[in-house]
Amino acid sequence: MxxxxxxxxxxxxxxxxxxxxxxxxxxxxxxxxxxxxxxxxxxxxxxxDDKDALVEALLQRHAAELLAVVDARLRAMIDADAREITRGILEAVFDVVENDPCRRELTRHWDRLRTRSTFRALEQHMTEACRVYLLRHHEQYRVENLPAALFVAINSLHYTVAYYLSLDRPVLRRDEVIGALADMLGAYVLAGAKKKAASRRPPPVKRRRS
Missing domain, CATH: 1.10.10.60 (Homeodomain-like)
Structure with missing residues (x-):
């Protein structure tokens, strides 16, 4: 072009x-x-071709801008633990959406827009970013099935955040949602690591009775 x-x-x-x-x-x-x-x-x-194509292109532009913010936060917090970095990234995402009236309006209607390609691009980018983070911290987070863990974690975050930001009168505060998501993801990653560590332990030796 x-x-x-x-x-x-x-x-x-x-x-x-x-x-x-x-x-x-x-x-x-x-x-x-x-x-x-x-x-x-x-x-x-x-x-x-029509207004839907305009909105889809606008969503894609907003997604690219959002990912740039996420990448910057990830680089700044690359050595933080899973809970802390999740909280930091979510804070940045909420700031980007809530401080822009156009993004807020689009997010309010995300479930009826052409969001498939945009969500797919977000998922792919965030999956790669999380993969890089987990590989960097592989000694701390030895995830057994990394593709499955990333799919569940990324999509849980995406849809929960999108749904929450679409609500006119949410029953939870922003910090409550961010905290719950950070705790959930941190516990999920650690649970996988603990499960894998437990599977590597040798079985206890049974003592014979004299």
Whole structure:
């Protein structure tokens, strides 16, 4: 894609975000986006087939920005234990979403948007990041079935966070959710390590009665 096209796509996504903030996702239309971007509706359709395609591209951009924040936090906390690093990453994720009105509005409706490709990209990226972390700490966390553990852990975090952030009036505080998820993941990883360590212990020697 040429620079001019990239600039147009960026301008249209910025305009879509502006319309979502001002009017809400349910009132987003391609006409509103074209007007906000200062282009004709025909120009918009050269890049996006419909408003759903616009929203999907916006989700992908937000996901890329979110992962950049996660990667930075992971690098800064790479030597922390599983609970601490999970808590730190979740704090960063919540900050990114809650401090941006467009991200908040999109997250409120995540379950009815085209999120499959975005969630898949997030899952793949986070799986690799967690794999690198666990391999770095392999003496501490000897996970028996790493692919299965990563699949369960990553998707548990993704869907719990997405669902919580979509609630208008959550019954739990943010710190309670983050703390519970950090404790859950830390216990899950440690449980796998303890199970593997126990399996390597020799059976106790039975003493013969004299």
């Amino acid at each position: 040429q620079q001019r096209s990239r600039d147009m796509v960026a301008a249209l996504l910025d305009a879509a975000a502006q319309v979502i903030v001002e009017r809400g996702l349910d009132n987003l239309t391609t006409n509103h986006v074209a007007e906000a971007a200062g282009v004709s509706i025909g120009s918009l359709y050269q890049y996006f």
